[in-house]
Structures are given as structure tokens and as C-alpha cells.
Amino acid sequence: MKTLTTTFSAFALIAATFATHAETVQVAVAANFTAPMKLIAESFKQDTGHTAEAAYGSTGKFYAQITNGAPFQVFLAADDNTPAKLEAEGMTQPGTRFTYATGTLVLWSADPALIEDGAKVLGRNKFRKLAIANPKTAPYGASAVETMKALQVDQMLAPKLVQGENIAQTYQFVSTGNAELGFVALSQVFKDGRIAEGSAWIVPAEMHEPIRQDAVILKTGEGNAAASALVDYLKTDKVKAIIRSFGYQIQ
Structure with missing residues (x-):
């Protein structure tokens, strides 16, 4: 009985620690990526405990919102030019931009x-x-x-x-x-x-020009564990399989 109680207590401690460190990331997502992102967000929460709260819309409008102080922490664009522009303007976390899909x-x-x-x-x-x-x-x-x-x-x-x-x-x-x-x-x-x-x-x-879709952690996402975890999660084989299932190419 003592062993059972000790084991239960250990699991409870792990669960409590897991919940304590779980965070939420606000994500701006290009509208074309709505369906895959909904699946990815569910899987992300199950696998990491973190929550990705996504807003969906046009890349150009998200750029305007981000430059005007919108509280997004990660940006999944429908192109590579817009995240690169934000990077050049010092509005992203250096070294985090990458192509997550080609449309x-x-x-x-x-x-x-x-x-x-x-x-x-x-x-x-x-x-x-x-x-x-x-x-x-x-x-x-x-x-x-x-x-x-x-x-x-x-x-x-x-x-x-x-x-x-x-x-x-x-x-x-x-x-x-x-x-x-x-x-x-x-x-x-x-x-x-x-x-x-x-x-x-x-x-x-x-x-037409390749539709390379880049993701990047914004300045507002620095120090947010869920932001860095989401970007890492997008690079996993599990997520790449989800993305490919919607007809995207992965480099």
C-alpha cells in the first residue's frame, strides 16, 4: 500500500509540474493553413501541455497588425517575404525564421x-x-x-x-x-x-513564384516557452506528416 501511495504521489507531482510549466502562445496563421493548424494545435497540446491560440487571416493584414503592436508571439505566414521583412525591421527573435511548408x-x-x-x-x-x-x-x-x-x-x-x-x-x-x-x-x-x-x-x-510559407517567433514571443516549443514542434516528423496530408510540400 505504501508503494502504491508513493507511486501515486510521484505521478501527481509530475502532473502538477507539467501543468505549472505549461504556457499559452498567441499565433497569427495564414488563412490557407487553417485546417492543418487546427489539427496541429490539438496535437501540440496533447504532446507538450502548451496551448496554441490561433487567429486566421491574410498575411498582409497580420503584418499591419503586428507592426502596430498586436500581441501575437508566433507568425505563420503564407509567404517568406513578410516574415523576412519583420526580421529586417527587428520585430522577430533572431534565428527563428524557417520555411514550414510550400503551398x-x-x-x-x-x-x-x-x-x-x-x-x-x-x-x-x-x-x-x-x-x-x-x-x-x-x-x-x-x-x-x-x-x-x-x-x-x-x-x-x-x-x-x-x-x-x-x-x-x-x-x-x-x-x-x-x-x-x-x-x-x-x-x-x-x-x-x-x-x-x-x-x-x-x-x-x-x-508563379514559389509559395514558400515561413514561420517566425516575434519579439513578443521571446521568453515564452510555448512559442519556442511550437516552432520546434512544427519541425517534427509528426507535424510534417500532417502538413503533407493537406497537399503541401516540405523542403
Whole structure:
């Protein structure tokens, strides 16, 4: 009985110590990474005891919020330029920036019969609306513009464009039928190794600059154990498998 009591007390002490050292990190996450981050946050808490509280939105808007004092401690952007800019401005913890995923752009429609021959659907121009994310604040929107220019359809399609504030809103425009098709992140429509529904054309990588998505610990995250733990956790094989399952590439 004494041994049992001693063992129970030891487990209680370990649990108490674990809880005492658990912290919370505030994370700004690019909208395209919403689904993977929700799974990662759950796994992160189970494995480390720390909590990652995520806000989702456009990379450009997060940059503006961070430079104006928003209390985020870790930033998972949809590009590599914005975290590098914050780094150059002295707003990050040195040596913490790295590429956590490389994204893929896809032209997608909720209509399973609309995109039957890839990019040719754009040239036929027989649709009312084409949705893209705001190219000024959302890297996937900028990649969509690059793609249309490469296909030489940008001027023809300009009157039909509708812009989402971020890639999540862009997806909503297409999924609800407010736009017949749109450029979204592959991760939003990818499940079990394939396009989950509708029809799609995966944009060849050479049609736009690589969508390298960088993460970084911000100055406000210095000394926060959960911030450094999350960045380390993103580099684990377990998390890389989650990220790949949504159609991202890992360097």
C-alpha cells in the first residue's frame, strides 16, 4: 500500500509540474493553413501541455497588425517575404525564421463538370465570376495574378474578378456558388490524397513564384516557452506528416 501511495504521489507531482510549466502562445496563421493548424494545435497540446491560440487571416493584414503592436508571439505566414521583412525591421527573435511548408495554387470549382480541360476554361471565358484573394495582402492572390498573366488572360478576365479578403473568403465565394470558379489553396480542397469535391486544375509551379510559407517567433514571443516549443514542434516528423496530408510540400 505504501508503494502504491508513493507511486501515486510521484505521478501527481509530475502532473502538477507539467501543468505549472505549461504556457499559452498567441499565433497569427495564414488563412490557407487553417485546417492543418487546427489539427496541429490539438496535437501540440496533447504532446507538450502548451496551448496554441490561433487567429486566421491574410498575411498582409497580420503584418499591419503586428507592426502596430498586436500581441501575437508566433507568425505563420503564407509567404517568406513578410516574415523576412519583420526580421529586417527587428520585430522577430533572431534565428527563428524557417520555411514550414510550400503551398500549391489550384483553380477550383464546386461544379464537378466545369473544369474538364485545365486552364482552357479560363480562355473560353464562359463564366460570370472568378474569385481570387486580394493580391495586395494575400500571397495566394498574388500567385493567381501571376498565373493569369502567364496564361495571357489577365486583361480579358479583369472585369469578372471578385476579391476575397483572404484565401478563406475566396474559397467561400466559390463553394457557395457566388463565383463559378476561383484560385484557392490546394490545402482547402485536398483530402485523402485527392481533390475532395468539385473540379480543379492544379497550377504548375513554374507559372508563379514559389509559395514558400515561413514561420517566425516575434519579439513578443521571446521568453515564452510555448512559442519556442511550437516552432520546434512544427519541425517534427509528426507535424510534417500532417502538413503533407493537406497537399503541401516540405523542403
